[in-house]
Amino acid sequence: MNRGQFEEPVTVLVGMGFPVGIENVMEAYALLQDWPAAGRNGAHAIALNACKAGIAGEIDPETVRATLVTFARRNDILVQDMVAPAAALGDAPRAGELAG
Template identity: 85%
Template sequence: MNCGQFEEPVTLLVGMGFPRKIDSVMEAYALLQDWPSAGRNGAHAIALNACKAGIVGEIDPETVRATLVSFARRHDILVPDMVTPLATVAGGALRTS
């Protein structure tokens, strides 16, 4: 695994609602740097600071990922993992009929 890579990407809705996969600390940092100033708040500052700490190796990429997920949830831009809901709907097991 590359330094700064997330174990699992985070998919966010950006721009006009287009999905974008964020795979690394640097991609998260770039996204947050480009975030409109009107939409910046405490969650943004925490996620951005986590990215900065992750870039210099002060915290691990999964901690950065967790702060990005929290930021995305607060802004309602997190795309849920589609595998988990399917298993939940199917009662935890795949149905064949």
């Protein structure tokens, strides 16, 4: 497993509700860095700080993942179960694949 890689991706809704799989600490950090300032809250600050600590190697990727899940859940962007939607949509795109 690559350093910073999550055991399982966290699927979140971005933009106009597109599911994106966040697979590692750097992708989580990028998502949180791009989060609008007006929508930042305590869960955002905790998750962002966890990402920074994960990048520095101070905490493990699964701790970062847990803070990302909490952030996503509190902001109603967490996709709880991608099994059914994935069957209808195909695999969720990875972070960065929606650029265009």
